[in-house]
Amino acid sequence: MHTGQLPSFSEIYETYKDKVFNTVISYLQNQEDAEEVTQDVFVEVHRSLQSFEGKSSVGTWIYKISINKSLDFIRSKNRKKRFAFITNLFDEKGDVKHEQTDFNHPGIKLENKENAALLFKTINELPENQRTAFILAKVEGLSYSEISQVMDLSNSAVESLLVRAKQNLQKKLSNYFSNERRV
Amino acid sequence: MEQEKKIEEIMNSFDGMRRAQPSPFIYSKILQRIEGYNKEYSNTRLVWLAAASFAILIILNFLVIKNTVADKKMSSIESQSQGYNLVNVNTVNYN
Known part of the structure; x- marks a missing residue:
């Protein structure tokens, strides 16, 4: 345990907020989703801070959490999309309706x-x-x-x-x- | 050739990119969620504690009732044995 050497949660947030947000937004490519997942990342960081073993640096650990949360979010979104596939994909003319915006x-x-x-x-x-x-x-x-x-x-x-x-x-x-x- | 140049431009389009800034309200939202999680966690603990106490109470009640029934059975056997003049072997003096 390296809790004695760990910075406080607010210090971690200030140091890593931009890194987390930029990593997450690059995966999700949507501002609102990125803010939601950034919150998830820091809630997870807060929850796991006491059990952080210090095997890697705090930065590496936070990047790992950010990537996992982003990929989980994308997978869950894709599952929902697949579920709504038949109703949402085609409009009445049979043209492809669902396309991601730039x-x-x-x-x-x-x-x-x-x-x-x-x-x-x-x-x-x-x-x-x-x-x-x-x-x-x-x-x-x-x-x-x-x-x-x-x-x-x-x-x-x-x-x-x-x-x-x-x-x-x-x-x-x-x-x-x-x-x-x-x- | 022109296409290759275009692709190269696209591949390098992240150059000079600035960092995106999260909303300034995000930190207070995170703190709210942490507080909510802590409350939820303590509520869950409280529910489990109450459930465990209730289970212990039920088990104790069951054990007390079981012992009372056994005692009653024992006393009725003893009264029957006295009625038939049977002697408790533990009280016979062989001297």
């Missing part, structure tokens, strides 16, 4: 807004571990070693995940432009 991250430069919205949309199509590695590297700016601690992987595994994530994104974007040209 996400505009508030911190993106104005000239990059359109491109970033497309990149966020494409990130959503990546497998979970590639998505996590890409978000931690590109949005949070973490090093390979920090990502490896958060994801419990070796540095080389993280490097390989990032390479695959970039390749997948390029492939998906290329397909997107090819389909758009055909339309």
Whole structure:
């Protein structure tokens, strides 16, 4: 137990609120959902603070909680969507009705807004571990070693995940432009 | 070629990104939820405590009733044995 060395909950909140919120919003791509999950993360941090064993740094621990809460939220949302699939997917004409709106991250430069919205949309199509590695590297700016601690992987595994994530994104974007040209 | 350039631009569109800020009210919402959780936790503990006390009370009642019935049975056997002039072997003096 390292509770004696741990900062107080309010100090933890002040230090990590932006990191948590930015990680969560990159997964959920919706301001309200991100605020809800940020609350979930800090409630969990408060609840588990006394049992925190200090095997990893507080930052790594909080990143892990943020990622797990975000992925849980997405899975639960997808389950609900699947449940309402038949009623919501098609309108009366049989056209696809349900489509996610583009996400505009508030911190993106104005000239990059359109491109970033497309990149966020494409990130959503990546497998979970590639998505996590890409978000931690590109949005949070973490090093390979920090990502490896958060994801419990070796540095080389993280490097390989990032390479695959970039390749997948390029492939998906290329397909997107090819389909758009055909339309 | 143009497409590759466009994809490269998209891939680099997070460059120079600023951090998004959560709502300033989020901390008070978190504290409210923590307080709510603590209350809920103590309420749950109270309910379990009451349930356990009730269960102990039932068990004690059951044991007392069981002992009373056994005592009554024993005393009725003793009175019957006295009626038939049977001697309690424990009281026979063999000297």
